[in-house]
Amino acid sequence: MISFLTRVREDPEGPGICSILLTILAFCLVLVTLPFSFCVCIKVVQEYERAVIFRLGRLRQGGAEGPGLFFVLPCIDSYKKVDLRTVSFDVPPQEVLSRDSVTVSVDAVVYYRVSNPTMATNNIEDYSHSTRLLAA
Numbered sequence: 001m002i003s004f005l006t007r008v009r010e011d012p013e014g015p016g017i018c019s020i021l022l023t024i025l026a027f028c029l030v031l032v033t034l035p036f037s038f039c040v041c042i043k044v045v046q047e048y049e050r051a052v053i054f055r056l057g058r059l060r061q062g063g064a065e066g067p068g069l070f071f072v073l074p075c076i077d078s079y080k081k082v083d084l085r086t087v088s089f090d091v092p093p094q095e096v097l098s099r100d101s102v103t104v105s106v107d108a109v110v111y112y113r114v115s116n117p118t119m120a121t122n123n124i125e126d127y128s129h130s131t132r133l134l135a136a
Contacts, residue, residue, distance in 0.1 A: 021058050026076040040074050045081065055081045064117040082117035087128070091135045110135040121134040 015023075030037045031094045044065035045051045048093045053060045053070070053078050059121050064082070072079060091108040098104055 013066055015056075015058075023054065023073065023076055026073045030073065038072070041072055041081065044068070044069055048085045049081050049083055051052065051079045051081050052117055052121045053077055059118065059122060080121050082114055082120055084114055084117065086111055086113045089132065089135070108135070 014093055043051065045068065047067045050064035050066040050071060052064050053072065055073075057078075060077070065079075070079075088109055090112045091110060093105050093107045096104050096106050110131065114127065124130050
């Protein structure tokens, strides 16, 4: 117990006493309702997806989870699934005027893929919408 308290004091960015107590309370609640809580606590992430988990609004250590099963404490953890597959979309055709005053119609296709799901969820609110705005 003493080593735990000194670790909390040394790391001011670590979880506080309140978050530790809430986590223990949520874990006890899961244990009390064990057969029914598995439906709420166990989540599945496909091979092409990753889950970024937040505990009380802070990013959980270890980064993104997946693929496979992972455990989420109800009311304490929230998660966001990120698709790692390549996404493509069309840019609407635009007409451009060249140097010699000729109108040229330009059409494009944009491909993007998320390489770091943690950075995609934490640094950008909606990375898909942001990419579409850049292309337009």
